[in-house]
Amino acid sequence: MSLPSVAAFTDTYLPTVNGVTYTVQSWRDAWHRRGGDMPIVYPAADDYEPDEREFPVQSLPFPFYEGFRVGVPRVPAEIGEMDIVHAHTPFGLGMSAMRLARSQDLPLVASYHTPTSEYAAYVSLGDRVERTIRKTARSYERWFFDRADVVVTPSERTREHVREEVGVSTPVEVVSNGVDIERFQPVETADFRERYDLPEDRPVVGYTGRHGYEKCLPDIVAATDGMDVTVVFGGDGPAREDLESRAAAADVDVRFLGFLPREELPAFYSVIDAFAFPSPVETQGLVALEANACGTPVAGVDSGALSVTIEDGVTGYTYPQGDVEAFQRTIERVLDEREAHGEQCLDHRDEISMENAVDTLEDVYRGVL
Known part of the structure; x- marks a missing residue:
């Protein structure tokens, strides 16, 4: 037909x-x-x-x-x-x-x-x-x-x-x-890590996507303030300048990678240990699914579509909207259980x-x- x-x-x-x-x-x-x-x-x-x-x-x-x-x-x-x-x-x-x-x-x-x-x-x-x-x-x-x-x-x-x-x-x-699971899958990250000078001696928490005010990205900086991690932001948008100002005042290593070509995104998702996603306005949260397809679990807000896109205890964990301390605990939990949840993420590739x-x-x- x-x-x-x-x-x-x-x-x-x-x-x-x-x-x-x-x-x-x-x-x-x-x-x-x-x-x-x-x-x-x-x-x-x-x-x-x-x-x-x-x-x-x-x-x-x-x-x-x-x-x-x-x-x-x-x-x-x-x-x-x-x-x-x-x-x-x-x-x-x-x-x-x-x-x-x-x-x-x-x-x-x-x-x-x-x-x-x-x-x-x-x-x-x-x-x-x-x-x-x-x-x-x-x-x-x-x-x-x-x-x-x-x-x-x-x-x-x-x-x-x-x-x-x-x-x-x-x-x-x-x-x-x-998600194009032929493109988005775990890949070698040595070249990407070297290109963007990312450390190997501590966990990497990341987000990529549009830097819009409605995405609540400063919550990532606030939640990781004082943590022994490197935070990487891929993408760009109208909220970037404000986000950079907040990052400069925080006690955490934050890197801004700017716009990433689509062919580099599998390496980005693969190099990070947790994808941080505080946006309450998602209709699905496609970048969360792309991260999962690369074996990376998500720490995301329990709001909008992320409440169901993220399977608690399987592909990551959610936290109550507006609770930055809970966001920090959720990131820490995802990092602690990274290996187990990474395997579970890969088990769900065909579904997405x-x-x-x-x-x-x-x-x-x-x-x-």
């Missing part, structure tokens, strides 16, 4: 690197390997040349968040005839997806990647305005996702959020983002694989047809 053709619309794509970009690109690649067609419509950027079946549209910089661009709603005629439309955003290009679905009477699938209301602090001017923006964002999310035929979330916890807190009445299906995720995605697509 041939695969349906799916037009994917996203406001987040290369050269911006984050979980949404990775998921959209990886699902497209897996779909193409299976013989399907999945063109991607995304905001144009000067420093990225589109591949075949990638269609950039005119875009504008988003003034409140450096590195993000907003696509001007448009449906490129070159994508051709489609069977399904998949919106990976409820905003600019999400509206293009809705327009295409309505004009050609096609099913609309909409992914809920990010809780929009959690980013209100980037655009607000005080608590009152922030509360208003959060309320407006949630109302808009409900309006948009209720106009889809099915909503896709990366975790059961996010599904509950969409149904109960956002109030969406459309059917919601869980499709994990998936990209192929597993795309099998489920295919079921969703066939369901709406």
Whole structure:
């Protein structure tokens, strides 16, 4: 049975690197390997040349968040005839997806990647305005996702959020983002350790990903203050300067590696002994699963999707949100039990694989047809 053709619309794509970009690109690649067609419509950027079946549209910089661009709603005629439309955003290009679905009477699938209301602090001017923006964002999310035929979330916890807190009445299906377990597996780390001058005589605690204020990354510095460890941060973002200031004042060895090419991430995950993840706003926490695929357990906050992404006592441990002392104890526990949990993480690789995720995605697509 041939695969349906799916037009994917996203406001987040290369050269911006984050979980949404990775998921959209990886699902497209897996779909193409299976013989399907999945063109991607995304905001144009000067420093990225589109591949075949990638269609950039005119875009504008988003003034409140450096590195993000907003696509001007448009449906490129070159994508051709489609069977399904998949919106990976409820905003600019999400509206293009809705327009295409309505004009050609096609099913609309909409992914809920990010809780929009959690980013209100980037655009607000005080608590009152922030509360208003959060309320407006949630109302808009409900309006948009209720106009889809099915909503896709990366975790059961996010599904509950969409149904109960956002109030969406459309059917919601869980499709994990998936991890490329061929890429993300334990690797030799000697070259990576030497390149970034990482010590061998003490444990290494690490985080990689976007440095956003909503990620609560200063909690990693506070939790490791006074510990005999090295803390490494990979990635970049608007909160980095503040994070560096806090690290300079703390009694702990902190290193900032900056943006890491994707091909170096398996070595990053393999060289660290614990992945520290204090972000309460994750819809799945893909980097936690990538760390697990490389045999590294996670010390993460018991909030959002991380409450279920991290299997306590199996792939790491969780701690109560906002309790920095508990975070420190959790990091210490993960370090103490690193070897046992590393093996358990590897035992779960097939469950979190990209192929597993795309099998489920295919079921969703066939369901709406």
